[in-house]
Amino acid sequence: MIKRESFVDDILKEMREIINQMVPREAKITDIEFEGPELVIYVKNPEAIMQDGDLIKNLAKVLKKRISVRPDPDVLLPPERAEGLIKEIVPSEAEITNISFDPSVGEVIIEAKKPGLVIGKNGETLRKITQKVHWAPRVVRTPPLQSQTIYSIRQILQTESKDRRKFLRNVGRNIYRKPELKSEWIRITGLGGFREVGRSALLVQTNESFVLVDFGINVAALNDPKKAFPHFDAPEFRYVLNEGLLDAIIITHAHLDHSGLLPYLFRYNLFDGPIYTTPPTRDLMVLLQKDFIEIQQSNGAEPLYKPKDIKEVVKHTITLDYGEVRDISPDMRLTLHNAGHILGSAIVHLHIGNGLHNVAVTGDFKFIPTRLFEPANARFPRLETLIMESTYGGSNDYQMPREDAEKKLIEVIHQTIKRKGKVLIPAMAVGRAQEIMMVLEEYARVGGIEVPIYLDGMIWEATAIHTAYPEYLSKHLRDQIFHEGYNPFLNEIFKPVANSKERQDIIDSEEPAIIIASSGMLVGGPSVEYFKQLAPDPRNSIIFVSYQAEGTLGRQVQRGLKEIPTIGEGGRTEVIRVNMEVHTIDGFSGHADRRELMSYVAKVRPRPERVITVHGEPQKCLDLASSLHKRFSISTRAPNNLDAIRLK
Template sequence: MAIEDVLNELKSKIVDKLPKGINVSSLEFEGPELVIYTTDPKAFADNGDIIRSIAKDLRKRVVVRPDPRMLAEPEEAIKRIKEIVPAESGVSNHYFDTDTGEVIIEAEKPGLVIGRHGSTLREITKHIGWTPKVVRTPPIESSTVKDIRQYLRSVKEERKTILKGIGRKIHRPISNKDQWIRITTLGGCKEVGRSSFLLSTPESKVLIDCGVNTGAESNGTPYLYVPEVSPLSQLDAVVLTHAHLDHSGLIPLLYMYGYEGPVYMTPPTRDLMALLQLDYIEVANREGKRPPYESALIRETLKHTITLNYGDVTDIAPDIRLTFYNSGHILGSGIAHFHIGEGLYNVAFTGDFKYEKTRLFDPAVNQFPRIETIIMESTYGGMHDMQPARRDAETELQHIVKTTLSRGGKVLIPTFAVGRSQEVMIVLEEAIRKGIIDNVPVYLDGMIWEATAIHTTYPEYLNVELQDMIFHKGQNPFLSPAFVRVDSSQKREKILQDPSPCIVLATSGMMNGGPVMEYLKMYGPDKRNTLVFVGYQAEGTLGRRIQKGWTEIPMSTNGKTEVMKINMEVATVDGFSGHSDRRQLMEYVKRMEPRPERIITNHGDENKCLDLASSIYKKHKLETRSPMNLETIRLI
């Protein structure tokens, strides 16, 4: 059956279910959604249950959009919105997306824009035609979010064409009657870095993550040239679990080598991904290295992104449905759950996950409708990889900071811009507010400020306690006056020359470049200062070498390499990691519902992957495997 015949058949079914008088002007697949265009959006707004009923019957994601002819001009729409929405809602901005017929309304009090049971939203739709979506005005404006929204509006016609092509490919008839499922390991097995997997069926191919090992001199990229994944044009979809470069770093490169399909991720992951990728190529240029791609390919990636919220069940291929679940690792990080065929098989990729409630996030989800195989990380999967309780880690950090400041020293914390920085910021803010440590400036260098702004843009992805603290109690730890943004080299130089005690959070987290190196050069020789590691340090990185006890390290200054003596105190505070420790990994499996049939370990040093797989088998009598890169595992 041709795709046009499929659409015509669906349109007949929809028209039969609609009350008389409601018009359907056209029907189209756009990405994973079936879009109903209508000249009568008011009627749909007044009958909220119609779409839910249609979606349930058709088993598809159905959205209603006004026929473009029905949309009020943006200026007129803003005027009507102001008349309908109470002034005390604090509407701060409007973003009109002609691609989707949606208007995003930013407001300080979204509830007043939504109205009781959505009554105000329905009223807005009746009067302007546009479909309103309400988001809370972020307390810190993100230039990344703003730029991405503007860019996507600027390519709306091209993006619409892309989405139509994706939609027709997803909803093509299934042509193959065979039934098998395979996973090919392309990177990140028995190692940390360059994570990438291929999920294959007779009908479809989906790439899960496509990372880069930024600290590796060789073997830093996934095996994308092997026959299973080449040519890249045959891929149906790319799915990204989270934004860190060891999972997202090489996705733009796919578009250089023939891939033209979608990349699925959560909304925060899209914005953080672009932020980290742009920084990646900027750092490469700054260090005289050749970046793997230009910024134009990051824009091309954004043009092909399709964002999904946690829990959205979405067709991404004729025989594969994707659902993201919270993984508790960083903002927007998701466990990618795939439902294959009509109840044939279910497999999930955890990406990186944290099975513990943190200052920022709820613990990773481990209850699914169905699950047969799960591919899980093993970063801290070794027998002795136990982290202290989070509260103990916070107390230890506060003690180290207090001791260092009392002797007139400075505290340098190399950290990842996304996740660990915000966790540490909240702990430091509380300690300063309560008088546990001196009220000294906490300098944020690198991308930390911008990453924090993105966190405030998506409060619904933070845990409930933090949301409540920010929006109901009026205590936003991210807005503390103690935090000082370092947004220029001049400001950094001024801080470096200032003898006063202070705390510095700077990227990169493993000390393989970034602004943290400038502070290390200045602070390293002084024994009053302290270097505090709060995150994982991979083998081969400068951070791991210093952590192991190296006291002399090569440093490049004005093109010359000199040996620098490390006299400052070096401390490691475990417990802030966004990864689960050994105990949490085992508990995650123990409490998983339903019980899986098979567990595959990855994303850890070889001994840790093997140790975790062996322990799970012994403890729970589950089939386990710890594959090497380039293995193909048949699931059924």
């Protein structure tokens, strides 16, 4: 350990000499340190560096590191004084709605309805703010819907800034430690999500580093930890956790089958390193993890983790935007690319060793444009191994075209409303719900729908997070929001359901309505309550718009069961009689279907030498692997959980 610390100190000493030569003396450098995957230069006079727009870029080229310049903590004005000065400097027409501080990075986040006025002509107002308060200003557009999740995350980062800075420095020193061995081999082990859907977890190992991609839970199998949890019993994983050797965890997206067990690691002190993901994924996974706790409690179960463990997830998360390249260990470099699945979902690209091997892990992805997102990225600088999902990898897994799916959705809604019924759409609160909202909003805008659309569960809060990250949405939606000045998420036809009384009023009402409620598989959440009470009435309809996993109530209903036993009040067994119409419209899935999966491999550049199919039922993984091998003459495999595959 001492040798490694000494090695990092020697690197920093060499870098300091170069930086001192290139940075003007007036900047008054006070410290240089690795913090996470960045080299941070602390200065007392940051405006001296800001005057030269190319200085940071030139430093990054010379040092071959990501550079951040931050004000020395000693020169930062107290937040109260800084806030007052900012409000004096920025014209009132900018309509500042919130000012918050992140001491761990020396930033002041200024939310305003007109961010251009906060920036000023050629950045003049920003420079003035920097000169007066010394905090580095970050300007964001005020989200039209306020998110409690985003607010609470900012509060955590602010109150835990000292611990977080210490954590980031430890991470930086670990990344740039002296390598023990030259990278010569790579292997992967499936800890979950291989030939199954749920509990995704992939261990990537070199003779220097250990990195985990995703760490999810199979919510449908909670009664059986052996099927719900990733394989803690895998010898290499047990060894890595026991020895504290896990360098990083990368999360592809927020859904619980990919991120739901992260807080569990912190509850039992199994991990204390960095979690890499996009900003929207961080926010959404916190929302989903909190909801998971609440659902377990409401079902009378002991939650797998506590709110304080989710707080640790926030403290340990380092966010990256698409396309940003970061070192995450001595021999691994990470880049996240758009996956087109849900807000912030990412394809993980790992450049391993000095050109030794390149791996892309798709996570869940979509390869056609949707109302919310652009298609998944298919271009990488280098690529030898592609690890891709196979949820709809079977030879007959062709989804209905989007246009036909939308027509079918509207048709079922109109038929149900005509007979004075209610339409229940169980939907994942993140992704599918917003996709359906955009379809219904367009029809409502032209007068095609006139009944209220109720949003229940986490859907309203998840939608608020979507409005906070318009840059992650499709070009069409961004144009609507920024250039046309119209935000479809804010249409008055959408009505949030605040509590169980409002929910019961909607159920009891004789008026027709559309209800979008979580969860999408009828596993916990308000959708279950709506289903129980609406199912006996033949005037009502339920429309499934997403995948229904084995063992879920949603799969039972989808298969056509007319009587479903359930546990009622007092532990008594009750029977739900399903007289409502049951429809499945698969064209709204956020997963690539068979056609898209084959097309992705055809178009991905460069063409990989090997494709590994995961995240699908056994036959679908095998079918897709076989078809890819036949069509493209490349090596393919559909491994089981616990299989270890050497890539190099």
